[in-house]
Amino acid sequence: MGIKMKHKKRVGFILLGILLLLVLIGCFYTPFDPNEMNARLKFSPPDLTHLLGTDNFGRDMLSRVLVGSRHTVFCAISTIFLGGITGTLIGLFSGVLGGAFDEILMRIMDCITAFPSILLALVFISLFGTGERNLILALSIVFIPSFSRVARAEALRIKNLDFITASRVMGASTIRIVMKHILPNAKATLLSAFSVGFTNAILAEASLSYLGLGINPPTASLGRMLSEAQAYLFRAPWLVIAPGVAVVLFAFSASLLAEE
Numbered sequence: 001m002g003i004k005m006k007h008k009k010r011v012g013f014i015l016l017g018i019l020l021l022l023v024l025i026g027c028f029y030t031p032f033d034p035n036e037m038n039a040r041l042k043f044s045p046p047d048l049t050h051l052l053g054t055d056n057f058g059r060d061m062l063s064r065v066l067v068g069s070r071h072t073v074f075c076a077i078s079t080i081f082l083g084g085i086t087g088t089l090i091g092l093f094s095g096v097l098g099g100a101f102d103e104i105l106m107r108i109m110d111c112i113t114a115f116p117s118i119l120l121a122l123v124f125i126s127l128f129g130t131g132e133r134n135l136i137l138a139l140s141i142v143f144i145p146s147f148s149r150v151a152r153a154e155a156l157r158i159k160n161l162d163f164i165t166a167s168r169v170m171g172a173s174t175i176r177i178v179m180k181h182i183l184p185n186a187k188a189t190l191l192s193a194f195s196v197g198f199t200n201a202i203l204a205e206a207s208l209s210y211l212g213l214g215i216n217p218p219t220a221s222l223g224r225m226l227s228e229a230q231a232y233l234f235r236a237p238w239l240v241i242a243p244g245v246a247v248v249l250f251a252f253s254a255s256l257l258a259e260e
Helices: 002-028 061-097 099-114 117-128 132-158 162-169 174-185 187-210 222-232 238-257
Strands: none
Touching: 002 061, 002 238, 061 099, 061 132, 061 174, 061 187, 061 222, 061 238, 099 132, 117 132, 117 187, 132 174, 132 187, 162 174, 174 187, 187 222, 187 238, 222 238
């Protein structure tokens, strides 16, 4: 069972590494201008020139998928960085300090969790407008409670162990206990939580972009590409397949890394 799990993690690591390498290449090079329109080439099927075909405006799909993947990954990483670190710190200090501090913070987390995550993100974007920055901020707020719950559970598990008690007796501050003792011992669980969070952030960004509430056009976005392509599903199925497979592969590879 353990060997099989190691193989899954290895496959996930390799697959995600390949995808991120392609995203990195897309930051510096794309076969064509992703926003260049050519009416003569619209709905061209995949061939040696346009490996993933062209869309209804004659734009190269491979170039747009590379750029769209870059924005999706950037949004997901930024979301996990902001929401994950904030939630982790809230959960760790809440679990260690306990008392009224813990009670107040957890009730705030409950209030955020009480709203469906996508609905909360929709409200935020409706108030502050669409765009990459607002999308990242909205998703970060949505993701804070899940990370705080995981971190708090780990803090509660670890804080009464003997070496933590010894650190307190020796006069270690709360910040030192959290950062030097509890955080390293909670690392494995938190890494799994971050992997799951990355998967959910990829899907959330794609979902909001699909609804037209993500990255503004003409910038390519995987979710918006799927939304625009649904009208041509039977006429040009490659318009759906290319961005759809990209979203699935990113989510699948990250979920393999989250396996315990």
